[in-house]
Amino acid sequence: MASSEMSSSSEESSALETSAPTKSSRPEQSNSETTPESAAPVQSEPESQSEPLPEDGKTLVVYFTWSSNTAGMAETIAGLTGAETFEIVPVNPYPEEYTPYTEVALEERDNNARPEIKNLPASISEYDNILIGYPIWWHTAPMIIGTFLENYDLSGIEVYPFTQSASMDKEQFEQSMDFVRGCAENATVHDGLFARPSDTAAITSYLEQNGLTK
Numbered sequence: 244m245a246s247s248e249m250s251s252s253s254e255e256s257s258a259l260e261t262s263a264p265t266k267s268s269r270p271e272q273s274n275s276e277t278t279p280e281s282a283a284p285v286q287s288e289p290e291s292q293s294e295p296l297p298e299d300g301k302t303l304v305v306y307f308t309w310s311s312n313t314a315g316m317a318e319t320i321a322g323l324t325g326a327e328t329f330e331i332v333p334v335n336p337y338p339e340e341y342t343p344y345t346e347v348a349l350e351e352r353d354n355n356a357r358p359e360i361k362n363l364p365a366s367i368s369e370y371d372n373i374l375i376g377y378p379i380w381w382h383t384a385p386m387i388i389g390t391f392l393e394n395y396d397l398s399g400i401e402v403y404p405f406t407q408s409a410s411m412d413k414e415q416f417e418q419s420m421d422f423v424r425g426c427a428e429n430a431t432v433h434d435g436l437f438a439r440p441s442d443t444a445a446i447t448s449y450l451e452q453n454g455l456t457k
């Protein structure tokens with residue numbers, strides 16, 4: 244799926260700058276082992292009139308996806324919020340075959356790795372709200388979500404995780420929330436959204452409850 248381009252559902256434009264990828268590791272991270280069931284915003288010079296933004300600030304939808312389910316959610320969210328989107332793309336592509344792919348992902352989780360991001364935005368400080376989406380991988384979030392979050396000082400930023408998985412197991416969702424909270428220390432991390440990508444009602448309700456709809 245797609246490149247690491249920033250897109251916007253509003254008419255607002257963003258000049259994207261990227262920085263060299265960062266980070267490596269961090270301690271801890273729990274998880275059990277079972278077989279899995281089954282991209283740049285930034286420093287835009289605000290210009291011209293754009294569509295109304297949510298009352299509580301400018302919103303960016305960041306997501307990582309492999310088989311496009313999270314991308315679908317991100318699109319729905321972008322449509323409802325008027326937010327720009329950014330797809331996280333790894334520097335090193337994952338194996339194309341499913342089993343080797345899952346093995347690499349498991350190794351990353353077990354090593355609490357921080358896979359490099361291809362075109363990490365130089366800054367996200369212009370955003371007040373970051374919705375960050377990912378699939379559940381090995382009972383938690385993909386480690387590359389940590390790479391993104393740990394790259395910035397998220398002070399003053401409201402973070403809203405959203406995710407989905409094959410099993411829709413809530414414990415795995417909560418584990419992923421713990422991971423996100425640990426990687427976004429200075430941010431206010433809100434309760435996340437765990438819903439199937441097709442569940443537009445749940446997605447809409449979550450955004451309304453958090454005052455994020457346009």
Ligand SMILES: Cc1cc2nc3c(=O)[nH]c(=O)nc-3n(C[C@H](O)[C@H](O)[C@H](O)COP(=O)(O)O)c2cc1C
Binds near residue numbers: 378
């Ligand atoms: C490496 C890997 C690990 C996964 N681990 C889990 C898991 O622990 N629990 C689960 O319910 N689904 C797991 N899945 C399934 C994905 O969460 C599911 O297919 C999701 O819809 C993929 O989202 P995407 O299309 O945005 O990549 C895993 C998939 C992959 C590729």
